[in-house]
Amino acid sequence: MHRxxxxxxxxxxxxxxxxxxxxxxxxxxxxxPKPAYLFFHPLAYRAGIAYERLVSRHEALRDLRANLIxxxxxxxxxxxxxxxxxxxxxxxxxxxxxxxxxxx
Numbered sequence: 047m048h049r050x051x052x053x054x055x056x057x058x059x060x061x062x063x064x065x066x067x068x069x070x071x072x073x074x075x076x077x078x079p080k081p082a083y084l085f086f087h088p089l090a091y092r093a094g095i096a097y098e099r100l101v102s103r104h105e106a107l108r109d110l111r112a113n114l115i116x117x118x119x120x121x122x123x124x125x126x127x128x129x130x131x132x133x134x135x136x137x138x139x140x141x142x143x144x145x146x147x148x149x150x
Contacts, residue, residue: 056109060116069118076111078102 054060061071074117081094103106 055114057114060114064118065121068121068123070121071119072119074114074116077106077113077115079113113149 054063056077057071057074060074064071078098081091081098084090084094101110
């Protein structure tokens with residue numbers, strides 16, 4: 047059995063990870079669902095409903111909500127892309143290697 051570590055389960059960590067990956071948070075919603083998992087007992091379910099209503103009603107408690115849904119946008123890079131290597135011409139022929147288009 048493997049231990050599970052949730053490392054991206056709050057809005058602050060998600061924003062930091064997005065920045066590191068070259069994204070920004072475009073939209074992030076935090077919400078608390080109805081506690082169907084507590085339906086096994088009326089008192090547990092009522093306590094869960096009270097919790098859901100409390101954290102859903104007050105924005106100051108938004109970080110206690112269980113679910114996060116987000117949209118992220120790529121941050122435009124100001125530097126030229128380094129993902130495509132420069133094509134150099136062959137010293138013997140002065141041409142680009144086969145399969146490459148020479149723009150010069």
